[in-house]
Amino acid sequence: MSSYISRLLKSSFPSKRLVSQLTPRGEGKLGALLRQLGLQKMLGVFGSKEGTGQRGITTTAVVAQKMLTDDMELATGLFKRELKLRQAGNEDPWTMAKPLKRGAGRENDPTEIPSAFDGRLVGCLCLGDRGPKWMWLEKGAPKRCECGHYYVLKKADPI
Template structure:
């Protein structure tokens, strides 16, 4: 028992300059303040490019959110952005329907869905090349 107390007392007598105190994302080692990187600072590669695009105001860089259909005529088709030459889209033909009809769109080639709406794939802005 006395051996344990001696060990605990010696640990408790660590000099102040070696104390380790954590405060959110900033750490104090003695008198020096060290800042650790946040998620945005630590991200690399594609994740960093996506975070930078979102910070610039592009809330949906890959254009994955649901879009509201426009007129969808042959002369004025619904525009769908794509980074490659093709893109698969789903059309909810009727408002109350729970089924989605999928089709492949090819770049700059308008295509008609079974319900009669037209879609056209156009090149998307490459957010990773923007400064």
């Protein structure tokens, strides 16, 4: 028995095998021995709860819901209005699925751009250019692009 104790004292972190050779469960004689040697901290390593109250474990039945929360319950503001329009059958409430086609573009027959506000940023795809020409279109008289095409703001209902 003394060889086991000397091995236990020499090892920095005793293995479970070494402890199992001393006692079957790591409690009882070993616990008393470790207390005599002043090594009570090691009792926690072996799963002993001496000196502390046993904690009870309680479980309750939990009903798992297999459904996710609906988007409509969480949505607010513009997103909620957009979802309502999509449910009503309008798949493109912002009219962004395809670009607006240019009309005649003359001064007396300009291309109408719908907007719920007093101004809108418009990009004209002029012939021969790689990118769009951007311009700020405001309510009132038609505005002319660099290519000569005219645009006017048309009142649209907000979403």
